[in-house]
Amino acid sequence: MKGPLALRSVTLFKDGVALLGPIDCTIAAGRPVVLMGPSGSGKSTLLNFMIGALAPVFGATGEVWLGDVEITQLPIQQRHLGILFQDDLLFPHLSVAENLAFGLPAGLSRLEREQRVAAGLAEAELTGLGARNPASLSGGERARAALMRTLLAEPCALLLDEPFAKLDIALRGRFRALVFERAARRNLPVLLVSHDPADAEAAAGQVIAL
Numbered sequence: 001m002k003g004p005l006a007l008r009s010v011t012l013f014k015d016g017v018a019l020l021g022p023i024d025c026t027i028a029a030g031r032p033v034v035l036m037g038p039s040g041s042g043k044s045t046l047l048n049f050m051i052g053a054l055a056p057v058f059g060a061t062g063e064v065w066l067g068d069v070e071i072t073q074l075p076i077q078q079r080h081l082g083i084l085f086q087d088d089l090l091f092p093h094l095s096v097a098e099n100l101a102f103g104l105p106a107g108l109s110r111l112e113r114e115q116r117v118a119a120g121l122a123e124a125e126l127t128g129l130g131a132r133n134p135a136s137l138s139g140g141e142r143a144r145a146a147l148m149r150t151l152l153a154e155p156c157a158l159l160l161d162e163p164f165a166k167l168d169i170a171l172r173g174r175f176r177a178l179v180f181e182r183a184a185r186r187n188l189p190v191l192l193v194s195h196d197p198a199d200a201e202a203a204a205g206q207v208i209a210l
């Protein structure tokens with residue numbers, strides 16, 4: 001599945017009361033869109049709806065499209081969306097390198113897997129930390145590992161929930177550039193939840209404000 005990610009008349013409800021929407025938007029491939037809004041306005045819930053993992057307390061109407069396929073009712077694994085949750089959710093029993101390898105596409109040779117993980121570690125500025133346990137990393141290192149695991153899985157679109165929030169300003173700039181470049185190079189639609197005006201600036205005004 002390729003092409004833009006689109007929301008059509010999406011409304012979210014919590015306990016039967018409208019929480020957010022209706023939202024209509026198209027997230028074009030290659031040009032990240034930033035989703036901003038007050039805490040508790042439903043940004044993370046919208047991402048969960050898009051991947052098909054809404055908590056039972058919520059309800060939703062409307063449609064999600066990826067290219068010319070409506071994915072609203074598809075099982076989570078058939079949507080081919082990459083999501084980075086706010087809490088990094090690395091597997092605690094796997095090393096950092098094993099976490100990165102976890103989502104790699106099927107069918108790669110062992111050598112190719114090792115090369116991609118090594119390149120991912122380098123790109124995430126985690127070289128030398130591959131054998132470590134996630135619990136032994138700093139919050140920012142874990143956030144970078146989780147972001148790279150999401151990128152290495154080669155999804156058809158990316159949903160990123162405050163991916164740079166735990167990084168210092170310099171790292172934030174470098175990882176913002178990494179995500180924007182990757183989106184452009186691989187022609188990926190990216191929806192980026194953020195409270196940081198610098199992300200909105202990088203998205204050249206492509207902002208959804210709740």
Ligand SMILES: Nc1ncnc2c1ncn2[C@@H]1O[C@H](COP(=O)(O)OP(=O)(O)OP(=O)(O)O)[C@@H](O)[C@H]1O
Pocket residue numbers: 014037038039040041042043044045046055057
């Ligand atoms: N599993 C849940 N059960 C009950 N209420 C929930 C659940 N998850 C989220 N909520 C509530 O739903 C509302 C929307 O939450 P959500 O996490 O989507 O907000 P957000 O815009 O992402 O906020 P933030 O910017 O603080 O991350 C909040 O009031 C939150 O307390």
